[in-house]
Amino acid sequence: xxxxxxxxxxxxxxxxxxxxxxxxxxxxxxxxxxxxxxxxxxxxxxxxxxxxxxxxxxxxxxxxxxxxxxxxxxxxxxxxxxxxxxxxxxxxxxxxxxxxxxxxxxxxxxxxxxxxxxxxxxxxxxxxxxxxxxxxxxxxxxxxxxxxxxxxxxxxxxxxxxxxxxxxxxxxxxxxxxxxxxxxxxxxxxxxxxxxxxxxxxxxxxxxxxxxxxxxxxxxxxxxxxxxxxxxxxxxxxxxxxxxxxxxxxxxxxxxxxxxxxxxxxxxxxxxxxxxxxxxxxxxxxxxxxxxxxxxxxxxxxxxxxxxxxxxxxxxxxxxxxxxxxxxxxxxxxxxxxxxxxxxxxxxxxxxxxxxxxxxxxxxxxxxxxxxxxxxxxxxxxxxxxxxxxxxxxxxxxxxxxxxxxxxxxxxxxxxxxxxxxxxxxxxxxxxxxxxxxxxxxxxxxxx
Numbered sequence: 120x121x122x123x124x125x126x127x128x129x130x131x132x133x134x135x136x137x138x139x140x141x142x143x144x145x146x147x148x149x150x151x152x153x154x155x156x157x158x159x160x161x162x163x164x165x166x167x168x169x170x171x172x173x174x175x176x177x178x179x180x181x182x183x184x185x186x187x188x189x190x191x192x193x194x195x196x197x198x199x200x201x202x203x204x205x206x207x208x209x210x211x212x213x214x215x216x217x218x219x220x221x222x223x224x225x226x227x228x229x230x231x232x233x234x235x236x237x238x239x240x241x242x243x244x245x246x247x248x249x250x251x252x253x254x255x256x257x258x259x260x261x262x263x264x265x266x267x268x269x270x271x272x273x274x275x276x277x278x279x280x281x282x283x284x285x286x287x288x289x290x291x292x293x294x295x296x297x298x299x300x301x302x303x304x305x306x307x308x309x310x311x312x313x314x315x316x317x318x319x320x321x322x323x324x325x326x327x328x329x330x331x332x333x334x335x336x337x338x339x340x341x342x343x344x345x346x347x348x349x350x351x352x353x354x355x356x357x358x359x360x361x362x363x364x365x366x367x368x369x370x371x372x373x374x375x376x377x378x379x380x381x382x383x384x385x386x387x388x389x390x391x392x393x394x395x396x397x398x399x400x401x402x403x404x405x406x407x408x409x410x411x412x413x414x415x416x417x418x419x420x421x422x423x424x425x426x427x428x429x430x431x432x433x434x435x436x437x438x439x440x441x442x443x444x445x446x447x448x449x450x451x452x453x454x455x456x457x458x459x460x461x462x463x464x465x466x467x468x469x470x471x472x473x474x475x476x477x478x479x480x481x482x483x484x485x486x487x488x489x490x491x492x493x494x495x496x497x498x499x500x501x502x503x504x505x506x507x508x509x510x511x512x513x514x515x516x517x518x519x520x521x522x523x524x525x526x527x528x529x530x531x532x533x534x535x536x537x538x539x540x541x542x543x544x545x546x547x548x549x550x551x552x553x554x555x556x557x558x559x560x561x562x563x564x565x566x567x
Contacts, residue, residue, distance in 0.1 A: 184521060186390065190554045194504050194545025195335070195529035196257070196284050196382070197390050200363070201473065201549055203464035206387040210457050218452065224428045230452065231427035235415045237455040240462050244365045244470075245379040246372025247401035252413040253455035254398035254447065257382030258290035261329065261359045263400065263411040263445060264378040265291050268327035268355040269300050271409060276301045276324045278349075280312040282334035283359060285534040291329070300326070310338045310497030310506065312345070321348055327355040327378075332371060333364055336543065337481070337504030338497055346375025361385060362399065364502045366474030378402045387461025388454055397454035407431065411445030476548035477503035484546045484555045491563045496541070504545045506531065506538070510566050513542045519565045525558055 127135075132144075141147060148156065167175070191199040210216060214229060221227030221234075234252045241250035254260045265277050277295065279288055281304050288304075295302050303320055305328075306313045312330055321328065328349040332340050346356040357378045358371040363385040365371075371379040383397040384390075402410060408431055416430035465473060481503045485495055494508040507528075509516055517527035532539035546555065 183392075184526065186526065189521070189524050189526045190550070190557075191526040192528050192544045192546065192550070192558055193526050194547075195543055196286070197393075197396075198385055198503070198545055198547055199390060199549055200385050200547050202387050202389065203461055205464055206457050206460045209460045210453055215453060215456055221429065221452075224426060228427060231415050231429070233456050233459060234413075234450075234452060235417060235427050236463075237459040238415060240459060241362065241383070241399045241401055244362050244370065245360065245376075245399075245401040246365075246370025247376070247379050248372075248404045249407060249410075249414070250399055250401035251410050251450070252415055253383070253450040253452065254380075254400055254412050255451060256394065256396040256398045257359060257380065257384075258284070258287040258398070259447075260380035260382070260398035260400045261287050261357070262290045262294040263447065264357045264380050265300070265327060265329060266294055266298065266445070267378065267406065267409050267411065268357060269295075269298065271406065272326045272354060274324050274326035274354070275299065276303060276322075277326055278303050278305050278317065278320050278328045280305045280307070280328075280330045280334070280340075282307045282310070282312055282336060282338070282340070283329060283331040284335050287331075287359060307336075310334075310336045310499055311340055314341065314344065317345065318348060321352045321354070323352060325349065325352050325354040327357050329357045329359070331359045332368070333361060333502040333504070336497055336506050337501040337545075339368065339500040339502065342369075342371060342374035342376065350375065361502065363470065363474050363477070366470040367478065368474075368502070372401070372403075377406065383455065383458035386458040386465075388457050395451060395454060397451040397458055411447045413450050473548050474502075477546065480548065480550055480555065481505060481546040483552065484544065484550075484559070487555060487559045488562075491559050493559075493563075493566075503547055504543055507542050507544055507562075509540045509542060509562070511540070513540060516542070516562060516565055520558070520561055523557075523561050525561060527562075 136142065186199045218230045221230045224231060238250045238252060242248065254263065269275060269277065277291065277300060279291060279302055292302050305317050305320060311334060317328065328345055330340050330345060332342055334340055342358060349356045355377040356375055357380070358376040360371055360379055360381045362381055362383055379401045381399055383399050388397060400410060400412065413429055414431045415427050418426055418428055420426050462470065481501060485505050488507050489495055495505060496508055497506050513530035513532060520527040528542040528544035531541040531543050
């Protein structure tokens with residue numbers, strides 16, 4: 120079969136042209152001078168049959184290295200976690216897979232309820248009052264939080280910890296540039312935000328302090344103290360958090376966070392070479408009417424039956440532009456559904472157990488590296504990532520590991536010059552003792 124999809128037949132085309140009163144498709148372009156029309160052929164391959172095309176694409180895909188055929192210790196914001204089989208089954212149902220924005224609640228109750236469940240679970244995990252229906256990814260969520268803080272406080276300075284994901288910080292800086300908001304980076308000390316420097320930098324112009332929990336190096340920040348410091352200056356406290364870690368860590372909402380954001384990729388969403396993912400945005404009731412994106416609320420219909428609707432829109436397309444707080448135009452409903460299904464399948468006990476395994480296995484890896492003679496520069500409490508100092512360039516070590524069927528960690532020297540020859544390794548619940556031992560042995564052999 121040459122074509123799987125036939126957009127129209129020749130008869131369809133003829134009827135359409137007759138309806139609009141032209142003889143041919145070329146006549147539609149008659150307003151464009153002949154001299155500027157492109158009459159050649161594009162420099163692309165000839166069309167292939169479906170079977171030939173699929174064969175070529177599969178051959179190209181087979182050249183990729185992935186976490187199915189390799190053991191992965193790469194994290195740095197995106198992780199190789201257990202995904203319940205039921206996730207793909209549910210999100211592949213046509214009513215979810217092809218659903219459009221649920222503007223009409225009378226025909227979208229299933230989609231709306233699924234989003235409402237996502238919001239509820241995120242709010243419970245983060246310890247916040249409410250959560251929105253999702254955002255593009257963790258970086259977008261953090262940037263939107265910063266803009267909300269600047270607008271709410273009417274201040275123009277954001278203090279951003281250097282221990283936040285570098286790409287997240289880049290997104291924040293991009294948003295801030297357009298609104299003339301100053302970004303001040305708070306340095307780190309021993310792998311966590313330098314508290315003394317933070318105290319010095321906070322002033323009456325500070326709209327918010329932004330930190331990550333666990334931070335980019337896998338370390339656990341002192342949220343309670345940070346929150347108290349920024350609140351004394353009447354600023355907001357924004358925390359970017361791995362939601363899986365909150366299965367065991369004290370939720371940011373219990374430690375003074377005004378806004379908690381992050382990425383739900385850890386729940387049922389594959390790495391997919393960079394996306395798509397699912398950002399989340401949770402906050403307090405006080406800031407409810409300034410939340411970007413969509414909120415699904417529970418209500419009752421005229422017969423008293425429970426129902427769900429989109430509510431409290433902050434987007435400029437839906438309300439008066441001068442009242443709008445965001446121009447976010449969409450959400451990641453399908454991926455939010457995937458996260459909801461994964462969290463539901465795991466349950467509260469399952470999420471907690473999964474998080475504990477990350478901590479225990481990372482602790483085992485840390486001890487194994489130290490026993491093998493490696494230096495672990497940051498000794499504070501951690502979740503599922505550690506920083507390991509190497510004697511040779513991380514890029515060389517990673518290439519060697521890949522030849523052994525192991526995807527190595529993130530080369531920190533790429534974004535932190537002072538951490539050249541330092542690798543960030545992630546150890547999730549999927550890694551076994553044998554795999555961790557093999558990583559330590561292979562790195563030790565090459566690093567000697």
